[in-house]
Amino acid sequence: MGGFPGAPPRTQGPLPCSFALAVSNKTVNLTEGFPYISLCGSFPPQSCIFSQFLNIGAAMVAWISVLRYVQFREWGIPKFPNRLCLGSGFLCALGASIVGNFQQTNELSMHLFGSFLAFVVGMAYFWTQLVLLRLAKPRAQPGAPWIEPLRLLLCGLCTALMVAMIVLHFWPRRSEAAVCEWSTAMLLFVLFGLLAVDFSDATGFAISLQSRPRSCPSGAAHLPSL
Structure with a gap:
């Protein structure tokens, strides 16, 4: 099975859409404070849009994680940290799907668990990539020299905002936390x-499945694996 890598997920559109619908149908009241993302996506019809696009986004994140794993392998990243990075990408995708399917008004504990995976583990996914790229220094890495400092800046800012969100939530200053x-x-x-920059020089890739010959002993077959 082969194909082109494709573009990174574009799930930011449904979030403002959910916000706009929540404000228009008065399920959130801006005079009482700025709402959390989860509150905007808790009630229909915006909850339907919220769930659908987060599920699509989760599938795309999982696919991108596989592409990134294959790319890192080609760049000589060691297997164990590369698999660790892949696993964190999968957990981030799982978290996004959980957030979309378990609204906070229906199942708060699962919703918070999904949020942890999507935000915290998702942030760890990008920090892991930065560390691996810094240690390996692959020559084939595409993009301008300022891409890596930009990623570092965005990761630092994202982490700081995440910490501020938690602190402000328990302050409590809920609007600022939102x-x-x-x-x-x-x-x-x-x-x-920004991963589109890294995938810009990739024209495609192939995944092949090799069947074991009937005459070959079960332990003698060599099947390539991720």
């Missing part, structure tokens, strides 16, 4: 978008 949450989500989308 602004930090929205900003963190947008920065994560930007970080995923």
Whole structure:
């Protein structure tokens, strides 16, 4: 099975859409404070849009994580840290799907667990990439020299906003915490978008499945794996 890598996920559109619908149908009241993302996506019809696009985004994040894993392998990144990075990408995708399917008004504990995976583990995914690229220094890495400092700046800013969001939530200064949450989500989308630079010189890739010959003993077959 072969194909082109494709573009990074573009799930930022439904979030403002959910916000606009929530304000227009008065399920959130801006006079009482700026709402969290989850509150905007808790009630229909915006909850339907919220869930659908987060599921699509989760599938795209998982696919991008696989592409990044294959790319890192080609760049000589060691197998264990590369798999660790892949696993964090999968967990981020799982978290996004959980957030979309378990609204906070229906199942708060699962929703918070999904938020942890999407935000915290998702942020760890990009920090891991930065560390691996810094240590390996692949010559084939595409993009302008300022891409890496930009990623570092965005990761630092995103982490700071995430910490501020948690602190402000328990202060409690919920409106300010919500602004930090929205900003963190947008920065994560930007970080995923920047991966288009890394995939810009990739024309495609192929995944092949090799069947074991009937005459070959079960332990003698060699099947390539990720």
